[in-house]
Amino acid sequence: MDDCALSFWIYTGVMSVFVGSTLKKFLTSHVSSMPSLVAWLGATLLVERLCTLCMPAVLALAVLCAICWLYSSWDGPPYTLPVEEKAVFITGCDTGFGHATAKQLDAMGFEVFATVLDLEGEGAKQLRGTCSQRLTLLQVDITQTQQVQQALLCTKAKLGMKGLWALVNNAGVCVNFGDAELSLMSNYRGCMEVNFFGTLSVTKTFLPLLRQSKGRIITISSPSGEQPFPCLASYGASKAALNLLINTLRHELEPWGVKVSTILPSAFKTGQSSNTEYWEKQHQLLLQSLSPGLLEEYGEEYVLETKELFQNYAQAANEDLSPVVKTIVEALLSPRPRVRYYAGPGVGLLYFIHSYLPLTLSDRFLQRLFLKKKVIPRALRKENGLGLLNHSSNNNNNNNNNTPQRE
Structure with a gap:
């Protein structure tokens, strides 16, 4: 087996394991929003670029992504149960x-x-x-x-x-x-x-x-x-x-x-x-x-x-x-x-970010999304020789979406 064929099969095996495991977790989580799908495709393509480029494998990956898209977008027939007597x-x-x-x-x-x-x-x-x-x-x-x-x-x-x-x-x-x-x-x-x-x-x-x-x-x-x-x-x-x-x-x-x-x-x-x-x-x-x-x-x-x-x-x-x-x-x-x-x-x-990105990136995203704190505890400011940060002007820039609920 020549080097090209060996590289192809190694590439195919690695991509099959990566895409298969990711696809399984993605579909079972019922994430169907467009941003999630775009993020998943981006992560897959990033891995693909790190591997040896091979046109047949790239085409196969494109077909797989198309199938994933169609499958995740299809919710089955538009049939619902009757409301009567419920x-x-x-x-x-x-x-x-x-x-x-x-x-x-x-x-x-x-x-x-x-x-x-x-x-x-x-x-x-x-x-x-x-x-x-x-x-x-x-x-x-x-x-x-x-x-x-x-x-x-x-x-x-x-x-x-x-x-x-x-x-x-x-x-x-x-x-x-x-x-x-x-x-x-x-x-x-x-x-x-x-x-x-x-x-x-x-x-x-x-x-x-x-x-x-x-x-x-x-x-x-x-x-x-x-x-x-x-x-x-x-x-x-x-x-x-x-x-x-x-x-x-x-x-x-x-x-x-x-x-x-x-x-x-x-x-x-x-x-x-x-x-x-x-x-x-x-x-x-x-x-x-x-x-x-x-x-x-x-x-x-x-x-x-x-x-x-x-x-x-x-x-x-x-x-x-x-x-x-x-x-x-x-x-x-x-x-x-x-x-x-x-x-x-x-x-x-x-x-999606919580499930697929490294924990450090997921935590950072969550903190920036939910709390953009500018003030650090007073004891840490004294310990590090920091002055009080002006936070009132920054609070107006918070566009976070999470809020406590009283359902």
Whole structure:
């Protein structure tokens, strides 16, 4: 075998392993956005250029990329399940994703059971005024077992023999901003209590109905549960625990015919995220709770900048919740719902970078995307002989999209 033929087969083998493994991971992750596809092609071509150029292999690679494009873009026939006789239970419908989804599903003809924290609140009043008689409002704090059980009894009484088609776990809370060391223990416990234990309680309570109907569970999670977003330790940890729970349920419920999906949205303006008084209250509470020593080492200006950054992110977040609502509808009516859905602009690219680029580059991208901090802790400034950096003029340049959510 001459040197040219040997080089060709070595090149073909290396490229087959690289492209095959990358393609498998890419397709199973359901990343279908154009930026992600372009990034994948760019990475493949970069490796290709490092190998020996050979025209037949280049043509074969082009064909493979074309097949990948067509396959990843094809979602199968445009067939959806009928809406008739389908009932859906949704948590956290006072505002945000739950509120918008309850309205949309009711308009489509679903029988909707929507939980709210306050039956006399503005969100509940809007649902009463805009939705049909099919929608049932239930006052439920998902951290209160008795209220969850009462919601189950009310749902079963109204459904009769019809059965519950789906549970949409939407209720969640994010009350934290700041470094993990500065975050209050009450924030960690609060996020876990709602996002993990509350969702677990609702899911366990309604599982018998879902197993009986061979229905489905749809859970709104967050990329911060899988990637280390700075200053979101308490929220991210609770979502990480939730993700593992849902994935475990997916395996365990497969023999029962229950489909389990997770939706990972990008940044949207929901709940208290645009409330200036809310951010100021959280900031003052944090300052009052920190020990004098810890506050001295970090500095009030460091904490203030973090608050301002989060507030800017919230103001810049997307107000159009339709990408998430459409994704929930797809997961409800698709004959073969996906395990994971990415909802909203940029989140597919975020996951691609996290999955395929070196960790150092992925971490740097995440930090620059989410937190462009200019102020360093006071103790480090003294140690390095640095003066206080002017951060107020830089905060206006932050175009970050991630924002804490109150679903």
